Amino acid sequence: KSKSSKKSGHQKNGSNADGQEKSDDTVNSNKSKKSSGSNSYLEQLAVPRSSVIDLLQIGKCDFGDVLLGKIKENDCKSPTASAKEEPVTGDEVTHAQDGPAAQTEVTAEDEKISKKPSNEELNEIKPENDYKAVMVKALTKVKDEHCCAEFRRQLDLFRTVSHKNVVKLFGLCRDKDPHYMLLEYTDWGDLKQFLVATSPSTTPPNGSVESKPAAPKPPPLNVPQILALAHQIGRGMDAIYKARIIHKDLATRNCIISSDFSAKISMPALSRDKYSKEYYKLKNQLQPVRWMAPECLQDDDFSIKSDIYSFAVLVWELFTQATELPFKELSDEELVAQSQAGKLDWKVAEKTPENLHKILTSCWSLNPKERPSFSQLVVAIGNCLQSEYPKEPPAAAATPAPAPATEPTII
Incomplete structure (x- = not known):
């Protein structure tokens, strides 16, 4: 236990790890002084490292470790956001209503780090009383400018956007190294794991998701439930677009879901281990090439239109x-070669309602200008729900809590 804590750089009560490079200025840039405005919002986000407890390491992202933990609700910060939630046509559409509440009892323990947390340990990170579950992203690669810039970019995204379908930023720990970004977490966790757990298929996708012959599987999702998830994620992405921010890695693995069937856009980006098969090293960076638009692969040209391309892959x-x-x-x-040559032949998934085929296919247009906007996608999906499934029963209410909440590789 002590060896893994020392190695990962996360120690009890936030003490510095031996040999850990100081990162006081890395939230902004190693080469520039922080502006007074930047100082102000960083101070607003400040959370003492000691407030984060029961840490469990679950993987690695591009710039460092990813952990799950708990924080007292009183210690959570509420940064002033510039992108407030706005009503959208079809905003009230939902056919996948509240599911059963998952078990949320927590056993109080000393802070701990585990490379391979058990199912029981993962259950213990769920909220209890005034504690909130958090995903912790630690900046350990402080000498890498790209990593520091990506940490800051993600921090800005979740600080700026305030929407119920985008995870909340609960704070930033800068009093000890490594710096911690604290993001909202949910009781059912990783959306991709949820999809696999509710799938009639038992074969993991190309080895990227672990599967166990555990408890009886919950029933597969029906079309209205799937559309409800797509609708929520589309609304979250529309809020991100209105904040003039690009996600760059939109996929089900980077979304989370709660037991009330609420989907939220997040960014665990576990490119180093759990989802390593979904990333490919291109131009010296691990990139989700199967979700990326051709212009991103060819010219590193990321935009809201490339996020729309990725959204259609997510719907698939x-x-x-x-x-x-x-x-x-x-x-x-x-x-990569076929995408750059414009030869990828995308087709919508088999169960996709016919009246969504055209707009989803247009998301994969080689010309970014021919792709729809997120607001258009949200309206189209909402209209599809209203017209095709107006009286569909809320089957989600009968869906038991799935395996993702207890798998050792959540998010």
């Missing part, structure tokens, strides 16, 4: 219940 994942990778028959090298 929803309807296939994440049981396979996009273009699984192609190697990463072959996929």
Whole structure:
């Protein structure tokens, strides 16, 4: 236990790890002084490292470790956001209503780090009384400018956007190294794991998601439930767009879901281990090439239109219940080559309602200008729900808590 804590750089009560490089200025840039405005909002976000307890390491992202933990509700910060939630046409559409509340009892323990947390330990990170579950992203690669910039970019995204379908930023720990970004977490966790758990298929997608012959599987999602998830994620992305921010890694693995069937956009980006098969090293960076628009692969040209391309892939994942990778028959090298040559032949998933085929297919247009906006997608999906499934029963209410909440590789 003590060895893994020392190695990962996360110690009890927030003490510095031996040899850990100081990172006081890395939230902004190693080469520039922090402005007074930047200082102000960083102070507003400040949370003492000692407030974060019961840490469990679950993987690694590009710039450091990803952990789950708990924080007292009184210690959570509420940064002033510039992108407030706005009503959208079809905003009230929902056919997947509240599911049963998952078990939320927590056993208070000393702060701990575990490379491979058990199912019982993962249950213990769920909220109890005034504690909130959090996902912790630690900046450990403080000498890498790209990593520091990406940490700051993600911090700005979740600080700026305030929407019920985007995870909340609960604070930033800067009093000890490494710095911690504290993001909202949910009781059912990783959306991709949820999709796999509720899928009729038992085969993990190309080895990227672990599967166990555990308890009886919950029933597969129906079309209205899938559309409800797509509708929520589309609304969250529309809020991100209105904040003039680009996500760059939109996929089911980077969304979370709660037991009230609420989907939220997040950014665990576990590119180093759990979802390593979904990333490919391109131009010296691990990139989710199967979700990326051709202009991103060719020219590093990321925009809201490339996020829309990724959103259509995410909808494809929803309807296939994440049981396979996009273009699984192609190697990463072959996929990149075909995408850059404009030869990828995207088709909507089999269960997709026919009146969504055209708009989803247009999301994959080679010309970014021909792709729809997120607001158009939200309206189209909402209208589809209202017209095609106006009286569909809320089957989610009968869906038991799935395996993702207890798998050791959540998010």
